[in-house]
Amino acid sequence: xxxxxxxxxxxxxxxxxxxxxxxxxxxxxxxxxxxxxxxxxxxxxxxxxxxxxxxxxxxxxxxxxxxxxxxxxxxxxxxxxxxxxxxxxxxxxxxxxxxxxxxxxxxxxxxxxxxxxxxxxxx
Numbered sequence: 001x002x003x004x005x006x007x008x009x010x011x012x013x014x015x016x017x018x019x020x021x022x023x024x025x026x027x028x029x030x031x032x033x034x035x036x037x038x039x040x041x042x043x044x045x046x047x048x049x050x051x052x053x054x055x056x057x058x059x060x061x062x063x064x065x066x067x068x069x070x071x072x073x074x075x076x077x078x079x080x081x082x083x084x085x086x087x088x089x090x091x092x093x094x095x096x097x098x099x100x101x102x103x104x105x106x107x108x109x110x111x112x113x114x115x116x117x118x119x120x121x122x123x
Contacts, residue, residue: 012077012078013071013077013078016077017064017067017071020067021060021063021064021067024059025056025057025059026056028055028059028063029056030056031055032051032054032055033047033048033049033056034052036051036055037049037050037051038051039051041053069102072100072121075096078096079096079097080094102119102121103120103121103122104117104119105117105118105119
């Protein structure tokens with residue numbers, strides 16, 4: 001299967017997730033850096049700050065977890081296409097691959113902030 005075929009068949013949700021998260025990381029690092037940045041990160045790019053880097057990383061991790069959870073619930077984005085059609089958003093009956101279905105995961109060490117488990121898809 002070609003790269004484009006794999007993207008059309010399996011990668012719609014992944015394409016949206018990756019492009020959105022990369023953009024969000026860049027924007028979050030910029031805004032956190034402008035707002036709180038004091039410590040230069042590297043001499044090569046003097047306007048980049050350690051605070052912006054860390055703020056962008058924290059926002060990205062949290063947003064990825066939340067956005068992926070909602071994105072993988074949309075059937076048309078996670079169901080493999082079996083044929084091409086000219087009808088936009090047309091979808092035959094679909095069995096969602098198990099990797100996108102939410103499961104319960106237990107938190108280690110008895111939990112965190114009163115939570116002992118959380119629901120997430122393995123993807």
